[in-house]
């Protein structure tokens with residue numbers, strides 16, 4: 001059987017975890033490996049501050065607190081995304097204003113954002129689907145004009161960029177995921193990226209249960225106390241040790257994934273030119289990270305038989321998000337601004353193919369062969 005995903009193993013994970021347990025005797029958060037991970041993100045992606053979190057979900061929650069989102073505020077986001085993108089803001093009492101996506105990248109349509117802005121709007125949350133960037137120049141210009149925060153959900157965008165700038169470093173805050181389904185992983189984990197140093201101290205406090213514990217450890221205050229709202233958003237050193245091993249091999253993991261992605265593309269483009277399927281579109285100024293390879297079938301019915309066909313051959317291909325605006329909680333906490341021209345329609349056609357670091361040529365050949373077989377019938 002060919003799984004949809006196999007979590008990446010780079011090689012040094014166990015060695016570093018052993019080091020944490022047997023040598024460092026430090027398994028709670030913010031030890032040496034967490035610091036190494038912070039420095040790696042900061043220097044690799046040229047960002048003022050990075051803080052590891054227990055998940056991207058929690059990084060988004062931290063961002064919502066840092067944006068000072070209050071009950072009654074509105075936050076603009078796509079409906080074609082993971083629940084955490086919007087839950088983080090709903091937890092602060094915000095209403096989500098969904099806007100339609102572009103059919104080519106499945107990202108928020110930057111040309112529809114301005115019409116969704118009201119006097120209550122506080123933030124825009126672009127999601128870089130499949131590690132392909134949203135139109136950040138346009139989004140940042142709108143945010144500047146209306147004085148709004150931009151929180152980039154770059155859960156899938158680690159190692160991608162937009163006009164040479166790393167995803168997650170363009171908005172006020174960016175969030176990464178290191179869940180096992182993402183390109184670099186520690187099981188469950190994430191990071192928040194902070195562009196402006198004026199938010200760093202508050203971010204450290206929110207992440208440490210609302211206390212100034214980080215300042216205490218740096219010797220900047222002689223005791224630590226409760227100073228703000230917060231939660232426990234820092235991961236254990238065991239997770240950080242695992243993650244650091246992945247960071248060390250980030251270029252190799254990225255190159256390997258890109259090779260697999262390009263192979264799918266080249267092998268399937270004939271089916272696209274014959275009009276059977278559609279392949280992902282990557283805008284020229286966006287460097288993606290091969291987070292995902294998807295195809296679009298004709299419609300929902302064809303997609304269902306496509307998934308079943310591959311499943312019978314032992315290949316796990318899967319669909320993705322059910323649009324949030326039509327979900328039970330979406331109806332309660334949000335509204336769709338404008339017309340849902342593409343969100344529902346395109347989400348029903350999309351299917352993701354297996355893609356992971358350790359995928360073999362033999363497995364990929366079989367997948368490609370079976371897809372061609374499906375469309376020859």
Ligand SMILES: *Cc1c(COP(=O)(O)O)cnc(C)c1O
Nearest residue numbers: 055056057082084155177178179
């Ligand atoms: C995976 C993902 C998340 C959540 O990441 P966790 O680390 O599992 O919390 C949020 N947003 C998007 C777009 C994702 O793909």
